[in-house]
Amino acid sequence: MSQTRAGQTDAYALILQAIDVGVFKPGDRLVESDLADRFGVSRTPIREALQRLETQNLLTRDGRSLIVASLSHNEMAELYAVRSELEGLAARLAAQHASAEEVLVLREMVQEDRKLTDDPSALSRANRRFHKQIHLASHNRFLVRQLDLVHRSMALMATTSLAAEGRGEVAMEEHNAIVEAIAAGDQDAAQQALRDHISVAFVTRLKLDSLSSDGA
Incomplete structure (x- = not known):
């Protein structure tokens, strides 16, 4: 696995785990720069991880912001x-x-x-x-x-x-x-x-x- 690909996977797994254990709760806003600082990952893999999570409906849009989705x-x-x-x-x-x-x-x-x-x-x-x-x-x-x-x-x-x-x-x-x-x-x-x-x-x-x- 390339270093770039590994970074994407790590960023995705880190954010997903944080949602899973309740660090990020439904309605919480996720900001690229904050996540990059928190996990020690560059913003590019963070951005790609957020896009992947949005595609999976785990994140949703609130205006221009991405927030953790909630279930009706x-x-x-x-x-x-x-x-x-x-x-x-x-x-x-x-x-x-x-x-x-x-x-x-x-x-x-x-x-x-x-x-x-x-x-x-x-x-x-x-x-x-x-x-x-x-x-x-x-x-x-x-x-x-x-x-x-x-x-x-x-x-x-x-x-x-x-x-x-x-x-x-x-x-x-x-x-x-x-x-x-x-x-x-x-x-x-x-x-x-x-x-x-x-x-x-x-x-x-x-x-x-x-x-x-x-x-x-």
Whole structure:
């Protein structure tokens, strides 16, 4: 890979990661010069990275400025509908193809993540790792790519459903049910458990958004 190409990739990955972990939130304005200084990258790869992110609808225009995009109610509903189907398929395939070692890793993740239920930000990061591990356990590269795109768009939500009171503990029980279905090789149960998990998360997020709107 050429140095220029590497710079473009690094700039894109750095900005994307900052959006993903909430450093840049929906509505935040991204300025080339500020990003170049922040990441120690020249403005050219920053500009090209911003153009790429705009093409992917992760950034949008506000006049002449680029801002981190946000999701409307309908867009969020559409995203969760797609996520439910794709994640359910990943769990189904994981129940069919996951190795004993992959199941062990998933079980250990659930146990470790139980310790984070009082820290929504840390639990949210752990949650992404858990779901990614299920995607990988599906052993279907095309599905993994599509789920990467879906989870990239999830970063456009300003809050995590895991911030709702009591949601962390319940989510860990849901994760455990998913893993045990995968471990048992029960494809139907694994698929349904993960789809139910996504459904509860969506309902929780809708409630959080409703409370946020009431306080506006």
